[in-house]
Amino acid sequence: MIRYIRWCAWFCALLLAALLVNVARVQVWEAAAYGANPANKRPAVQRYAEPRGDILVDGRPVTGSRDSGQLLRYERTYANGPLYAPVTGFSSQTYGTSLLERAEDAILSGTDPGLSAFPLWYELARGRPSGGNAETTVRAAAQRAAYTGLAGRRGAAVALEPDTGRILALVSSPSYDPAALSGTGGSVKAAWARLNADPARPMLNRALRETYPPGSTFKIVTAAAALDAGVVTDVDAPTQTPDPYPLPGTSTLLPNAATGCQDASMAEAVQWSCNTVMAKIGVRVGLRAMVDAARRFGFNEGGLRVPAWVSRSNFDTDMSPDQLALSSIGQFNTTATPLQMAMVAAAVANGGELASPHLVDRTTQDDGDQVRRGQQRSLGRAMNPATALRLQEMMVQVVENGTGRNAAIPGAVVGGKTGTAQHGVGNAGTPYAWFIGWAKAEDAPRPGVAVAVVVEDAEAHRGDISGNGAAAPIARAVMEAALEAR
Structure with missing residues (x-):
């Protein structure tokens, strides 16, 4: 009898061991697979069991959480x-996260280890601290000025603090209400379908993700390349450029929208936006030097994050001379995000140094204790300081006596560059209106804001579209608001 009891005990011990091995397999080796199984609702339930941390603008939350029951x-x-x-x-809860909600999700959802002095405790207890907050660099007044100025027209506006890279305004138009996507159910699915089917693409972040031909605003990059390379040593000297200008190696003549461009100087070409002069200068600079100059401003560089990812701006690296001429005035295959063109203006305003743009000033715990400070770093020198100073002088002339007079701000020094970018097959599309620039309060030691505005106004008459008419007034309002908020 004792022998049978002993065998039974060994058998029960074997079953217990098998049970423990299976528990270990489920809890350790296969835990990740079970956790990732779509049928497992526990991670989602846990994720939304507590209020999410907030995104702040000027110290005030622009997000919140609602108990849905x-x-x-x-x-x-x-x-x-x-x-x-x-x-x-x-x-x-249905479609995940995007932009800052995605980039700072660990902080906002309470899963970032920096939110607790004892992160291992929360790991063992299978809990988490309260969600933290993300304090943005955005200034409410500048954001509202850009949003109001675009007035629902397709386009975008970006404002930067030149010496730090802080993003003061980031607007894409038309926009949408993200609250329509927050929950679950048929209304959320209907809102998602409606927004994605909208031909105006309101969910597209045009400021960060859309690339446009920059048109004449790119002439600032070409002018910087020419001055740095020594191709132009006197910006007031005649350039011996015909009007129209024959594109090298072709019978195609490049015209000007402006008058008085024949034999104009580079300063006059920037002031009045002469295509012929700047195209010829770009060819004289040469492909390699133009590519290097564009790269120093941020073109052809992927991986930029603010912390949301940014589309790559393009300047072709293999072109014929006629293509280089067109690329040097922001046409052909040259494309840029509005953020990229704001970076061009900011580099000029900052003496040639290009600060990395960023959107988060710092992240904190729910009680306000700091977790991380947003990094202020340099992306390198886009141009020599003397070149930047000369470009500042030329951009001031654009606003005071040239094509960008609608950007002038009483009591401030403003520099800018207008652009009207052709696009479409045979340039048949309605042009994009551009303005890039910077502003400095009269008593300030350096510029306090740099901007880029692009307007896609499909309803406007083609002949009425210009950077000065459509984009410059918006830029002026944004710069005024930014200077007042400093």
């Missing part, structure tokens, strides 16, 4: 959703 308890809410959607993105 559902299984996924807390839904995201947004204050002035369409105004700040290009900054916040959306946080949806």
